[in-house]
Amino acid sequence: MSAPLLEVKSIRKTYPGVIALSDVTFDLKAGEVHAVVGENGAGKSTLLSVMNGLVAPDSGEIRIDGQPVVLNDPTVALANRLALVHQELVLCPNLSVAENIFLGREPAGRLGKTRAMLNRMAKDLLDQIHVNLDPSRAVGELSLNEQQIVEICRALACRPRVLVFDEPTASLNDDQVVHLLAVIRKLKANGLGIVYVSHRLSEVMQISDRVTVLRDGSVVATRDMAGLNEAALVALMVGREHKPGQSAYKERRCGDVALETKAIGKAGVFDDISLQVRTGEIVGIAGLLGCQREAVVRAIFGDQSIDRGEIRVQGRKVQLRSPRDAIAFGIGFMPADRKREGLILPMSVGDNIAMTILRRLGRLGFMKRRQRNATANSLVRTLAIKTNGLSQLASQLSGGNQQKIVIGKWIARGGDIVIAEDPTRGVDVGAKFEIWRTIQDLAEQGKAILLLTTELQEMMDACDRILVMSRGRVTGHFHRKDFSAEAIAHCFVA
C-alpha cells in the first residue's frame, strides 16, 4: 500500500507552562475528507498552524507522500501544495474578486488582456462551486458570506493536493453550506485530501470519511465516521455526555407586545414588514442570503433609516434616528460580526462590558471603578466567561467567550428588547449550549427577543414563532407547534 498523502507524526508543541499539542498523530489519504474536531482550546489552531508552517513543532514530523518535509513557512506549505482556507478573512477590499483570488499568482500576459483572463479564470473557479458572483466586483462591496467564497477560491487557485478548511462555513447560510459541501465532494473525487475543521457537527457528519477528536492537546480518538452519531462525537469532544442541538427551550408565558413594526419599508431593500414581539417571547426571522432580514433588524435598532411604516416600543410610536435612540428605548443589539461590530478588541473585557452603561457609571465624569468591576465581575461569573480577569484584552479571548461579552454588555444595560444576530456563529459546542441557555433565560426574565441565525435548526429549537423573509418581504409565519423545516424552507423562495 502506498504511503498516505499527508502524515502528521507525534507532533509535540509546548509553550511556557502549557502543552499545546502532545503526541498528535493523524494521517490523510488522497480522496479522503478527514475532520478534526474539538472544543475551543483543544489545540486545533496550533495543529493547523503547525501544518501551515506558521508554528514550528518541538518534535515530531510531517510527511507528504511518505517524504518528510519541514514546513517552516506558509509559502513552503504552498510549494508542497498544501493550502489553507482561512477562517478570518484576509482580503484586499479595494481589489476585485478575481484580483483577490489570484493575488501574488497573477498569470503573465499583456496588460489589457490580463484582467479579462483573470476574470475568466476566476469565473471558472466560481462556477466550480456553483456561486454566481461577478469576478470584477470589488471585494469591499461584498457581503461577509460572499467574501468567504472568495477566500475559498483563493485556496483552490493554488491547485492544492491537500486542502485544509478552517471553519469554512462559519458565516455561510444553510443553502451555501450545501453548495460548499458539494464542492468538497467534487474536490475529493478529484483525489484531493481534505482536512476539515468545523464546529458544525452536522456538516462534519455529512462530509467526512474519518474524524479525529482533539481534547486538551491530545488525540482522543480517530474513528470512521460511518457508525458514529452526533451525540457520541460530542461526548468524545467534551469528555462527558452532552445532548447536541438542545436549545434549553422552556415553555414561557408571553405578555404584552414590547416591539412592533407596522408595514415598515425602505425603498429597494425591504417593504411591508410587520412584526410583533411580546415580552418573554423569542421570535426568529428566517431567510436566505439577500432576504434583507439584517436590514430590517438594523432599522429597528436605528442603524438604518426607514421610508415608511412605523416602529412601536411598548405601544408607543418611536422615531429611531440612531442606535442611541433605540438604546434609550430599551433596545439592545448583538451583531453577528463581533470583531467588527460587537467588540472593541483592543480594549479590556471590563471596558467592553461597561460600554453600554458608561453614563450610569459616571460620578462627576469619573468612572465609578468599584461599581464597574462589580457589575462586570458578576456578568463574567453568570455567563461563565473564561478570562484571566477584567483587564484582559477582548482580542485575547476565544470566539465563544467574546460572544458572551457581547451578550453581557446588553444584560448590563438591562433593556427590555434584545436583537440577537447569529449569536452562536463560530462558537464551539459547549459555549453554544451556554449561549442558547442564556437567551432562553433572558426570555424567561421577560425580555422580548428578536433572533436571527444562519442555521434553521437552531432557530426552530429556540423560537416561539418564526417569520420567514424572501427578497425583502415577509413570506411566511409559523408558530412553534407548526415548525417544519420543509414548510419554512418552502417560504424561503416564495
Add this chain to the structure above:
Amino acid sequence: MTEKVGEHVMTMSTLETQVASQARPPDAWRHLSVSETSRVAVLIALLIAGQAITPSFLSLANIHVILLAVAAIGIMAYGMTLVVITGEIDLSIAGIAILSCIAGGLMIPTGSAALVIGTTLLTGLAIGLINGILVAALGIPSLITTLGMLGISRALANIFSGGQALYPEPIAAYLWLGRGDLVGIPLPVVLLVVLGAAAIALTKYSIFGRALYATGGNVKAAALSGINVVGVRAVVFAISGACAALAGMLESARLSYINPAGFEGMELSVLAVTVLGGASLSGGSGSITGTVVAALIIGIVNNLLNQLGVSIYLQQVVTAAVILAVVMPGMWQRGIAK
C-alpha cells in the same frame, strides 16, 4: 473537578491567542508597551548623559529652561494625543495658534486682559469645534479638513493683522502668562503640569476616556453600543484647538510679540512627540504619560545640543534620529519592521 477543567481550558485559549498574535504582527500597533520601556530608558540615559556632559545640566535653572522650552509643544501634544487616540489627526494646530493669538491681539487696544485672553482661547476652541463638526458630523477626513483649516487660519491671521506683528506689552496679565511664575515655577511649566494631570485624569479615569478609546478602537462597535462617537470626536478637536490657542499665547507672551507668520511647521513637531509617546495613528491607543515622556526627551536633546553649540539644522537631524531610535526597537521586538 469542573473547576480544574475550566482552568485548563482557560490557559489553552490564552495560548491560542499567543499563537494567533505571533501569526498576525500588525496587531502590535495597538499596544507599544515595549517602546514604553525604551522611551523611559532613553529618558534616563539622556539625563545621565546630560549630567556627564554639562555639570549644570540638572541644576534647577536648567530644568526650568528645558521645561519652558517644551511647555508649548507639550500642551499642544496633549490635544493632539486625544485626537490621535480617536484615530484622527489635527494638522491645523499651528494655524489655530496663530489665528487665535492674532484675534486676541486685535483686542489689545481695549486694554482688557480678560478680553484679549478670552478671545484667544475662544477662537481656538471655536476653530477646533469647526474641525470637529466637519470631521465627525459631515464625515470629511481629518487629514483634509485640518490641512485646509491650517491654510485658512494662516491666511486669515495675515489678513486680520495686515501681515504686521502685534505687541501685547500693554496687557500685563498676558505677559505674565509667558514670563511670570507661581512660587518660583514659571507659569507655562505650571500649566504644562496642571493640564497634563487633567489630561491623564480625562483619559484614564473618566467615562469620557473610555468613550474616547472605544471610538478610536472600533468606531462602528462604539456607535452600536450607544457611544456618541460624533460628540467624542467633535470634543477632542475642540480641546486640541483650545490647547493650540493656549500654547500659542504662552509663546507670544514669552516673546511679547504676536507673529502672524509664527509656528511654522509646529504641527509636525507636535505630531512627532505624540507618535514618540506611543499613540498609534490607526487610533485606539496612546497615553498622556507617554506624550509627557516624549516631550521631555525632545526637550532634553535640544537643550543638550544647544549647550554643545550644535547648529539648528543639525539639531533637527538629531531629533529625528532620536525619534526613530526610540520607536524602532519596540517595533522590531513585535515583528512589525523586518
